Amino acid sequence: MVAKANYDSQIVELFPAEVTRWEQEMVDVYRQAFKPPPYEKGEDVVLNFRSTLQKHADREGFRCVAARAAGGSGLSGFGYGYISQPGQWWHNEVVRQLDADTVEEWFVDAFEIVELAVRPEMQGRGIGGRLHDRLLHPVVQRTAVLSTLDAETRGLHLYRKRGWKVIAAGFHFRGVRDPYLIMGLRLRKR
């Protein structure tokens, strides 16, 4: 039997202008992917995702990849990120809680994965892994960084398998109840 993972979705790059065109689909993928436990993200978080997406698309080094469902008009999943820089909320929040050596090691020349999401009914077919790999493939920064819920999720499994290291555990963002992991992946030597 032919492995389904290779044939049921096509991974494409979405340039910033195309993000506007695919916004509705991306928002819906986000809504569905983060609805089940342990996330249970409500509509307020979904709306926040929508309102920041276009702003993020204008950031330096923005890169977005999406999985186009074969034979359909929608998206099965997407991932995006950009260069992590001082002045950005996430970057500032993380860096202010870490020591100088850790910041130097992971955050001075870093690509941040902001979101990675696959529709629940399409998960477990290799799409998330392919999105992750395509997203990072041409990235020239020294490291990649991200935060993910500090829980045994499919996402954490994916990141571990691909060599991501935990930079900080039990991490708390201001105003957010659940603890997160801050993770990093070395893309090239200094």
Ligand SMILES: CC(C)(COP(=O)(O)OP(=O)(O)OC[C@H]1O[C@@H](n2cnc3c(N)ncnc32)[C@H](O)[C@@H]1OP(=O)(O)O)[C@@H](O)C(=O)NCCC(=O)NCCS
């Ligand atoms: C994380 C996510 C993007 C992964 O997408 P996906 O298409 O399911 O990913 P894959 O099919 O490539 O599977 C990823 C890994 O999880 C493993 N996996 C499959 N089912 C699993 C399960 N129930 N529990 C844990 N791991 C599981 C797969 O075996 C695979 O590992 P492998 O490469 O060793 O085989 C997707 O599950 C998702 O959108 N989750 C909700 C949102 C989220 O957590 N985003 C990322 C964190 S910020």
